[in-house]
Amino acid sequence: MSTAILTGQPVPGSPLEGDLRSLGFDVRVASDAADAETLLAAVPGDQRVAVVDARFVGHVHALRLGLTDPRFAASAVPGAVTAKPEARTALTRALRTTAAAPGAATSPDVLPDDIAAAMESDATDVHSPELGTLVATVPTDPQTRNEARQAVAAVDDEAVRLRTAVKSRDGFFTTYAISPYSRYIARWCARRGLTPNQVTTASLLTALIAAGCAATGTRGGFVAAGLLLIFSFVLDCTDGQLARYSLQYSTLGAWLDATFDRAKEYAYYAGLALGAARGGDDVWALALGAMVLQTCRHVVDFSFNEANHDATANTSPTAALSDKLDSVGWTVWVRRMIVLPIGERWAMIAVLTAVTTPRITLVALLIGCALAACYTTAGRVLRSLTRKATRTDRAAAALADLADNGPLASAFAALRPRVTWLRPAPVLAFVGGAGLVGTALANPYGSPVVVAAAALYIALSGLALIMPLKAPLDWLVPPFFRAAEYGTVLVLAAKADVNGALPAAFGLVAAVAYHHYDTVYRIKGGTGAPPSWLVRAIGGQEGRTLLVTLAAALLSPTDFTVALTALAVAVALVVLVESIRFWVAAEKKGAPAVHDEGEPA
Numbered sequence: 001m002s003t004a005i006l007t008g009q010p011v012p013g014s015p016l017e018g019d020l021r022s023l024g025f026d027v028r029v030a031s032d033a034a035d036a037e038t039l040l041a042a043v044p045g046d047q048r049v050a051v052v053d054a055r056f057v058g059h060v061h062a063l064r065l066g067l068t069d070p071r072f073a074a075s076a077v078p079g080a081v082t083a084k085p086e087a088r089t090a091l092t093r094a095l096r097t098t099a100a101a102p103g104a105a106t107s108p109d110v111l112p113d114d115i116a117a118a119m120e121s122d123a124t125d126v127h128s129p130e131l132g133t134l135v136a137t138v139p140t141d142p143q144t145r146n147e148a149r150q151a152v153a154a155v156d157d158e159a160v161r162l163r164t165a166v167k168s169r170d171g172f173f174t175t176y177a178i179s180p181y182s183r184y185i186a187r188w189c190a191r192r193g194l195t196p197n198q199v200t201t202a203s204l205l206t207a208l209i210a211a212g213c214a215a216t217g218t219r220g221g222f223v224a225a226g227l228l229l230i231f232s233f234v235l236d237c238t239d240g241q242l243a244r245y246s247l248q249y250s251t252l253g254a255w256l257d258a259t260f261d262r263a264k265e266y267a268y269y270a271g272l273a274l275g276a277a278r279g280g281d282d283v284w285a286l287a288l289g290a291m292v293l294q295t296c297r298h299v300v301d302f303s304f305n306e307a308n309h310d311a312t313a314n315t316s317p318t319a320a321l322s323d324k325l326d327s328v329g330w331t332v333w334v335r336r337m338i339v340l341p342i343g344e345r346w347a348m349i350a351v352l353t354a355v356t357t358p359r360i361t362l363v364a365l366l367i368g369c370a371l372a373a374c375y376t377t378a379g380r381v382l383r384s385l386t387r388k389a390t391r392t393d394r395a396a397a398a399l400a401d402l403a404d405n406g407p408l409a410s411a412f413a414a415l416r417p418r419v420t421w422l423r424p425a426p427v428l429a430f431v432g433g434a435g436l437v438g439t440a441l442a443n444p445y446g447s448p449v450v451v452a453a454a455a456l457y458i459a460l461s462g463l464a465l466i467m468p469l470k471a472p473l474d475w476l477v478p479p480f481f482r483a484a485e486y487g488t489v490l491v492l493a494a495k496a497d498v499n500g501a502l503p504a505a506f507g508l509v510a511a512v513a514y515h516h517y518d519t520v521y522r523i524k525g526g527t528g529a530p531p532s533w534l535v536r537a538i539g540g541q542e543g544r545t546l547l548v549t550l551a552a553a554l555l556s557p558t559d560f561t562v563a564l565t566a567l568a569v570a571v572a573l574v575v576l577v578e579s580i581r582f583w584v585a586a587e588k589k590g591a592p593a594v595h596d597e598g599e600p601a
Contacts, residue, residue, distance in 0.1 A: 002048040004067075005030050005039050007111045010054045011145075019060045023068055025050060033099035033111055040092060049091065050082035051112045057148040058136035059157035064247060065129040066136065071249050075127035076116040079138040087124060094118035110138045134160055162187060165245040172333045174343035178237050185234070186241035196243040200256050203235035207264035211271030214353060217278030225271065226354035232264060233346045251525065252587040258521050259514070261342065262298075266291050266510055268349065269362070273503070276358035284502035285494050286362035288509060292486040293366060295513045297373045299402065300479045302520045304380045306398040307391060307475035340372040384472040396468035401519060401529035402478035403469075405461055406540015412462025425464040426476040432460030433484025436545070440488055445495035446553055454549040457484065458542045482516065485541045489548055493564065496557035504564035511572035512544065518579045527586060534578050538571050 004025035010017065017027050030036035036051060043049050050067045056079040066077030073087040083091035094115045116126050135152045139145035165186055166179045189199060210228035213221040239257060243249055273287040337344055348368065352361040405413070439453035464477055486509050493505035515538065519529055539547060544567070551563040 001026055002050065002068075003028060003043045004050040004052050005036050006052055006054045007031075007033070007036050008054040014054070014057075016052070016054065016056055019063055020050075020052065022060065023064055025067075029054070033095065036111065037092075037095050037099050040095060045088060046085050048082060048084050049088065050080060051091075051095070051115055052080040053110050053112050053138045055138050055140070055145075056080060056136070057139055057145060057152060059134045059152055059155065059160075061157040061161045062131055062134040062136040065131065065134075069127070069129065069247050069249070072125075072127035074116075074119060074124055075129065076112065077129065077131065077136040079110055079112055079136060081112040081116040081119070081126070083119075087119075090119050090122060090124040091115065094122060094124075113138075132160065132164070161245060165241040167240065171336050171341040171343040173347050174237060174341075177347070178234055178343065179241070182234050182237045183241050183245070185238045186245050189238065189242050190246045194242070195253075196239040196248050197250070197253050197256055199235055199239035199242055200253065200260055203232050203239060204260045204264055206235060207232040208267055211267045214268065214271035214358070215274035215278075217275040221275065222358075223354045225268075225275075226350035226352075229268060229346060229350040229353070233343065236261065236264075236342075250587060252583055254525070255521055255583045259517060262513070262517055265294070265342075265346070266513075270503075270506060272353065272358040272361060273506075279357075281357070281359055282502075283359050283362055284506060285490065286359065286366065288490050288493075288502060288506045290362055290365050290369065291506065291509060291513070292483070292490060293369050293373065295486065295509075295516070296479050296482050297369060297376070299482050299516065299520075300373070300377055300380070300476075302524075303399060303402055303475040303478045304384075306402065306523065307384075307395050307469075308389065309395055309398075338372060339376050340368050345369075380475075381473065384475070387472075389472075391470040393468065396470050396474075398523050398529075399469040399475060399478060400465055401523060402516075403461075403465060403481055404478070404516060404519065404535060404541040405465055405481075406538075406543040407536055408458045408546065409462035409465070409540060409542045412459050413465045415463070415466065424471055424473065425467070425469060426471075426473045426480065428460045428464040429477045429480035429484075432457040432464075433480050433487070436484055436549075437487040437491060440491040440495070440549075445492070445497070445557060448553050450492070451546075451549045451553050454488075454546045458546060461542045481541050485512070485545045488545050489564075492548060492552045492560075496552070496560050498557040498561055501557060501561045501564065504561050504568060508548075508564050508568035508571065511568050511575065512538075512541075514579075515571065515575040518575065522582070525586070527582075530578065530582075534574065537574055544571075 002023075002025045004020045004027050006017070006020075006027060006029045008031070010029065020027050028039050030039050040049060040051075052063075052067075056063075058077070058079070062077055063080060066075055066080050067082040069075060070084075072084075074081070074083045074090065076082070081091070095118075097118050098111065098114045120126050133155045134157060135148060135155065137148050139148050162183050165183050167174075170179065206228055210225045210232060213228060214225035215221070236257075239253075243253060269287040269290055273284045276283040340348075345365070345368070349361060349365060352364055436450070436453045436457040440450050443449050461481065469475070469477060489505045489509055490502075493501040515530070515534075522529060538544065547567065548564070551560050551567075555563055
């Protein structure tokens with residue numbers, strides 16, 4: 001239960017008390033600041049508390065945005081301020097300071113606004129939501145009160161609530177083919193008490209059923225798979241819109257939404273491969289290649305964003321040109337479609353599944369994602385080279401965590417005093433990774449030369465992280481590592497040329513990719529990277545790569561397949577158990593819920 005303390009005498013006919021109760025607040029009335037301090041002290045410390053001026057006039061949704069958003073410890077709109085338990089001390093201190101001010105008992109000023117100002121001056125971050133056309137004001141005389149009420153009546157806050165439930169930045173397909181009606185599904189869910197997590201789970205189950213339909217290998221199954229995949233995407237949009245519509249944000253929900261998106265897409269790739277196999281066509285290499293490419297695209301996005309998250313003097317001519325292009329309407333949509341975001345990508349996959357074959361679908365996906373990757377990566381490289389920015393220790397630490405180096409590479413990184421001249425890091429990462437994958441391609445299955453290339457790769461992986469990753473292109477190091485590890489598994493499984501090798505490799509890459517995505521979402525949430533024991537337990541990226549190359553050199557193709565399967569199961573069990581434990585604990589501790597407001601690739 002939450003408590004709202006109304007300050008001052010209630011205004012006859014005001015719907016304020018009813019509005020606050022509809023938002024879940026127990027309403028109490030204080031005559032002045034001193035009385036409000038007494039009532040605040042009586043509220044249990046584990047409750048949210050709000051202080052609202054009794055003269056407040058505004059939309060219910062303005063109060064909802066200002067007083068109930070779970071993402072912020074303290075927030076305020078004109079005439080109202082609130083604090084969650086973690087900010088209660090700051091609110092109490094600010095109220096005490098305000099109450100002790102000369103003339104506080106008779107001052108006509110707005111007490112909640114004074115409290116919010118005092119909290120901010122006390123170094124407390126008080127969130128102020130963007131209200132747009134919504135009204136939130138404290139009239140001081142009958143005329144202004146009447147004008148405020150007319151302004152409230154002139155704006156339909158339910159229409160505003162529905163409109164703002166949609167992301168401010170989405171792809172073309174999502175904006176024009178999904179959101180016009182998915183927002184109403186979100187409202188329908190909210191009115192029936194459904195939660196975003198329930199809708200997210202329904203989206204996952206729908207996508208898994210779609211993958212199962214694709215796995216049948218029949219034309220009817222492919223058509224059903226395409227339709228279900230689109231419906232899964234509708235639900236995927238709905239869960240976020242429901243969270244924004246009803247302000248049901250949560251740490252666990254943000255994690256589920258992000259990880260389930262990846263699980264849905266990659267499970268569908270596997271369904272396509274299984275369906276093709278029923279028709280006598282082996283496309284597992286294409287399915288695994290699509291997952292590798294898509295995962296590398298994501299880590300490029302994450303690494304670049306983390307490297308520049310809090311960089312100073314962050315300007316470049318390339319960025320200025322990009323901003324200029326975004327000011328022209330049609331170029332915005334073209335640029336968003338070129339990167340093949342999730343909406344366009346899933347629409348393409350669904351249509352091609354229904355009308356063509358899995359092979360054509362996966363080949364088209366690979367071509368589209370490759371072109372999108374070239375476009376986005378080239379643009380980011382240009383930005384990095386032309387901007388003058390100082391990157392922080394936090395950014396360097398995030399990139400090091402994303403690199404996922406284990407104990408073997410760390411041993412070479414310990415040579416820091418002797419070989420600090422080895423720069424730049426992206427060159428070391430690229431040479432090591434390209435050399436390893438190229439060696440695996442050029443030699444037959446079981447060649448010990450590949451193991452030697454893996455040993456060199458380990459050394460270069462460690463040397464790449466000798467110095468903090470603060471150089472302009474150092475954000476390329478984690479993507480190069482991902483491409484090297486996943487590419488090596490793909491090439492060696494294909495070289496084994498036995499039934500089951502590529503599906504086993506698909507499972508291993510999926511398990512490892514989950515670990516890497518989990519690392520990203522922990523860093524984005526401000527909770528830090530996974531514990532070092534977890535990275536050591538699963539070998540680090542270079543340890544797993546060496547293990548796979550050793551297995552290929554020492555085992556027969558059939559036994560190699562068994563080894564890949566066992567490694568996939570082991571990695572999946574360890575990372576899943578630790579990940580679930582962490583995110584459930586984070587939810588209980590009230591860790592910040594970081595929801596993506598842009599459409600990811």
